Amino acid sequence: MGESPSSQVFFELEGLISDALQVISYKWLSRKFSISSNIAKRLLERFVTQNPQLDLEIVYAVSGYSKTDPEYYSIQLVPKSRLEGARAALKENPSVHVYSVQRCLPKDPAQLWSADFVQSLELFNEPPDVSNCLRDNRFSAVACDAIQRSLARRSSGSTSSPQASAPDIKPHVGPHTHPARPVSDVRQSSLFPKHAGVDMKPVKHEIPAASPAQVNLPPKEACSDIKPIKNEPPPGSEPNVNAPKPSILSPATGKRKASGSGPPSGGNGGGAISNLWGKAASKPKVPSPPRATEPPPAVMVAGVAEARIQAMEAGVYSDEDVEQHALSRTRKSTGRRRMIVEDDDSGNEEAAEDEEMIVRLATPDSPQDIKPQVCNGQTIPTRIGSKRSEVHPKPTTPELEPPSNILQDKNTMSHNPQPAKSVKKEEEADEKSNSIARESPGSRGGPKRKKVMHTRIDEKGREVTEVVWVTEGEESVANDQTRQLATAKHAAPTNKESDSKTSAERSRPAAKPNAAPSKAPAAKGGKSTGKSGGKHQGSIMSFFKKQ
Amino acid sequence: MFSLIIAVLRILKLSGFEAGGFVQLFGVLDEMEEMDIDVIQRVQATYVSHNEKFELKKQKYKGQQYSQLYFFRLTLTRKFLNPRVQERWPSYPVTNILGLEEGKVCVVIGTLYKQMKLKPNILDEYSKERSVVGLVAPSNFTDADDYLILEDESGRVKLVGDCVTPSVYVTGVVVAVCGQAGKDGEFHVDEILEPGLAPQPAIPEKKSDGDKYVALVSGLMCGGSDTNPLQVQLLVDHLTGHLGEVQEQSLSAQIVHIVIAGDSVQLQAQALHGQPLSSKEQHKLIEPVKELDLVLTQLASAMPVDIMPGAKDPANFSLPQQPLHKCLFPGATTYSTFVAATNPHQFELDGVMVLGTSGQNIDDLGKYSLADDPLDLMERTLRWRQIAPTAPDTLGCYPFHDRDPFLIEQTSPHIYFCGNQDKFSTRLLRDKSIFTGSKGEAVRLVCIPRFAETGTAVLVSLKTLECQCLTLSTSLLEIQSPDDM
Structure with missing residues (x-):
């Protein structure tokens, strides 16, 4: 049971470090696999000792009291080559552990920070009522029982008098309010690292009905299965919440x-x-x-x-x-x-x-x-x-x-x-050049153009005004096409598979007459295009460029 | 459920699935878990906020001027001075300035005004003639020709004499002077008496043997272009108990409180140009605050945090600065441990009184008086019983009409800190002649350096008032000599 996760972890780490050139810090590791940060440090150390052939750069965190007078407590990040020097500058028994592992040392130390930051931001951006490891600090080795988290604080009570808005306990207040630290949580999650990583919710209501089946699987297989699930955007959350995972x-x-x-x-x-x-x-x-x-x-x-x-x-x-x-x-x-x-x-x-x-x-x-x-x-x-x-x-x-x-x-x-x-990218590029090529004659002032406004109510009851530049004769065709484009946009997520081909074909010709809906108030898609189309004539180009 | 999993694993094991490594690694991970079970509990301390006098809640601005503030300052400080004057000069009468008689030794209590040649004057900007003052603004406005004037309700008089040292004093300090009036309306001073430190309650004895620390940090400058975010993150990781081995984590478990003393964000001020902002610019503007919120959330999830506004923070300019608005920190505000505090910030931790500012008061004193060290300035403010004497004069201040919030009225703090200084320095103020009460009193003065520049936070023991630095550095990662590569 212990083996498979760790070797799977090592395998994944190897890939990330050597190919994605990602910086793997102990903290990232602990959050990613839902293990406590002390375990993550040891795991990382084992990874380093077991894979000397990878020729990895290791950054250590060295801390201890300095030998200078007056003494101070120093915490330093040092590359392996300077470890001994840094260690020697400290009094006996400094604390040394692996901080991060990476392919090469970044020129800017802030790069060590950015991977962690993306991860914490992702946790931070989760809906406020969700408790995660960032919010209850559950992987730390130091626990504090006195902390309460309550959304009520946001809306009521003065910030300077914390006692005022005391225990109107919310259901989600979570494990950390219990007098005894939920050690079991840490253990449990470290037993099922993958699984816990899937939903970063409190370990308590983890293990929903469906999950046991997955956990029962041979761990490796389970891991690879869970991945895609992870990547599917959960219904309520923003897309960038789970964005880094695909990366x-x-x-x-x-x-x-x-x-x-x-x-x-x-x-x-x-x-x-x-x-x-x-x-x-x-x-x-x-x-x-x-x-x-x-x-x-x-x-x-x-x-x-x-x-x-x-x-x-x-x-x-x-x-x-x-x-x-x-x-x-x-x-x-x-x-x-x-x-x-x-x-x-x-x-x-x-x-x-x-x-x-x-x-x-x-x-x-x-x-x-x-x-x-x-x-x-x-x-x-x-x-x-x-x-x-x-x-x-x-x-x-x-x-x-x-x-x-x-x-x-x-x-x-x-x-x-x-x-x-790559195919997709090529096509994107193709399309980009195509659309630019196509629209350029139009925008340079073709023989006869006419500005036509179409106002209609779309299927969601929003008023959509489309401003269309049409060359004469093509008017009706272009009109149709833009309308189709607009509807395709709205219907986007649902008929993605079936319609995408056709809508693609539709949208291409639509690009030909320099057309863009100028105003589509509440529509998300309309907003951006409206912005580019409505204000400046020139920035219509940017709309097409992005395609 | 567990049994099911174990059953499956057993099958795997029996079927010889990587059996060797399995058992071995299983043991290791198991051992890791064993080691990790002993989670250290963070030490706690009772926290009482004493910020009421700094809050503007009940204040209503009705066009009042600063006269009331000066009036309160004089009358209240006179109360502190009177017993000292009685003790020091029992034989001399105490009069006001109007009642001075030539050649008669007496004691006068009043507010100092320092006449300064170099003091910037807003009117200079509008004067028709070009002023003689150089274009380069000096960082210090003191001059050898400065002199002091003493003022009370009845009048003002120029102070002369050998013991008068204008460079030490600033406008707004209330003192008692002993001397005699001269012929030309000057007052020949024999001695100046300051209010002295306020009495200090003894730190309650604690039975517990473990030490407790309060962490002080300032100038995080989140989101700044020159700020190293990794350094801040290291601090957070240390304080929250992630970094280091067990001995380090047990150190961080002793930190009961952290105070962030101002200048926590660096806003992209150039984005503000008096016109409506595009969403892009708004995003740019809010990004540092978001980053700070993330830092605060991590801290607040692990320990009590106080954040004070500073000179560069999105808060009001005039002292006392009001707490940073909670809507800036949607993440951190949800914690009971997160407190947005006023700028002079006073609180009590386990009976230890802590008072401090984000540094504006000391910085301003540094401009209008001379001292070797900001610690000297801090010490003076304690002896004057006035943490921001320059407040209405050269330091922005709300025109209070019912009090002077900067007065140290009842008790001296045990820990007195000042944020955003160039470097860390500390001193234990333990002069028995200064203290008016019983012995054993001491004030720990702390200058907190800017974290973004020095990577230094300060830990002060609540038990012994000992002070130590916590320095976080990533500089060894940066400088790569060819030998190392």
Whole structure:
């Protein structure tokens, strides 16, 4: 029980560090896998000692009383090369532990901070009535019972007299108000790291009815299954709340790179990789009826790859967003001017998000895109069934597959998710250039243009006014098309799969007559376009550029 | 449910699924959990806020001037001075300035006014002729030609004499002077008597053997372009008990309270240009505050936090600064441990009285008087019983009409801090001749450095008033010599 999570963790860490070049700090680890930060430190240390071949840069936290007079308590982050020096400057018995592990030392120390920051921001942005590890400090080694958290404080009571708004206990006040620290929580969550990571809610009402089935699965499998679930936006939450998670998973393609370039085995970490591939390879041997209907490539890597594709699909947008956010903060320390530029981007987040939605609609579905959804329909019933059956075949497959086999799998891996992203990007780029090319003649003042206003009530009862520039003769056509575009936009999330192809085709011609709805009051999509379309004529261009 | 899981695992184990490593690692993780079970409990202290006098709740501005503030200052301080004067000069009469007689030794109690040549005057800006004063604003406005004037309700008189040291005093200090009036309306001072430190209640004896600390930090400057966010995060991690091994965590468990003394955010002020802000600019403006809220949320989830406004915070300018509005911190406000405090902030922790400011009072004293060290300035304010003597004169201040909130009326604090100083310095003020009451009194003076520049927070023991620094540094990560690479 203990083994699988830790080796899975190590495996995942390896991927993140060597390919995603992510900084893994003990705190990130503790929150990610819902273990206490002291365990996370030890886990990280074990990871470092077990994987010397990775040639990782380690940052230590060294703390203790200084030898200077007057003495002070010093806490320093030091790279491995300076560890001894830093240690020597302190009095006997300094406290030393691994702070973070990364591929190379960042030039700007703030980069060590940004990964943590993105994670805490994500927890911070969860709905206020949710208790999570940021809000109750549950992974700390120091507990404080006196703390109460109550949303009532926000609306009532003066901040300077905390006694005033005392115990109007809310149901969610959570584990931390209990006199005894819920140690069991920590334990429990460390037993099921993956599971606890899925819903960051208080461990108490964790384990909903459905979860035991997943926990019962062989842990590795369970892990890869839970991932996609994680990535599906929970109904009430904002998209950026779970944004960073995909970013964690997306380097899946990178893992392949590392294991291909580096020596495939050596140490336990290597073993973990081969285990995973071995498992993937073993799957085709077990014919599982529902999967037979799927296209062949999906069968090859079903368990892992489909999750990743899904993750990637969900993460196309959010990846960039989050990275940018972290990046902007990191760069802040270098100069103000730069930061403003970054901020401009982040300020457009909302607009970008909407645009992205349209883009996704407009992008013709590649087979990979459809696949996850097909799987999704089947997933829950199939997986539980198939997992049971997989338990037995696994031992029969040798732990280390022949290298050729591994390579083959890697190839399929590389073929699957990678194109999904790149194809999409290409298409985006195509479309960008297309739309620019198409609209440019129009905007430069084609022979005869006319401004037409259409006001109508859409299906949600909002008044939508569309300002359309039409070249004469094309008027009626363009009109139709813009209207379709608008409806497609509103209906976006629901008929994503079925309509996306058609709506994509519709939206392309719509781009031809320099058209943009200028005003769509409450509509989210309309807002951004309206902004660009309504104020300045020139910034219509930006709308199309984003596509 | 558990049995189910264990059953499955047993199957796995029996079927030889990586059996070797399984058992081994299982043991290790198990051991880790065992070690982690002993969570340290944070020590607690009873907290009482004494900020009522700094709050503007009941104040209504009706166009009043500052005269009432000066009046209250004089009459109240006279109450403190009278017994000292009786003790010191029992034979001399106490008169007002109008009643001075030439050649007769007497004692006068009044408010000092310091005539300064270099003191900036708002009228200079509007004068027709170019002023002689240099264009470069000096950081200190004292001059050798400055002189002191004593004022009371009846009149004013210029103070002369060897013991008069204008560089030490500032406008607004109430003192008693002993001397005699001269021919030309001057007063020849023989001695100046200050109110002296207020009596101090003894720190209640604690049976518990463990020490308790209060953490003081200022100048976090969240969101600033030059701020290293990692440093702040390290501080948070240390205080909340994440960082370090067990011995370090047991240290942080002894910290019962943290006070953030001003300048916690650095707002992008250039975004404000008097015109409606676009959402982009609003976002830019609010980002540092959000970052601070995240810091505060983490702190408040682990320990009691007081945050005071400072000169650069989104709060009112004039002292006493009112608490930062809770809507700035939607995350941290939900905690019972989060307190937004006024700027001069006074509170009690386990009977230890703590008083402090975000530094404006001391900074202003530094401009209008001379001292080797901000600690000297702090000590003077305690002896004057007036934490912001320059307040209505050169320091923005609300025109109170019923009190002088900056007066130290009843008790001297045990810990007196001042935020946003250049460097950390501390002193235990333990002069028996200064204290008017019984022995054993002592005030711990603390200058809290700006955290963003120094990475230093200050821990003060509530038991012994000993003071130690907590320095967090990431500088070793930055400088990479080629040998290290």
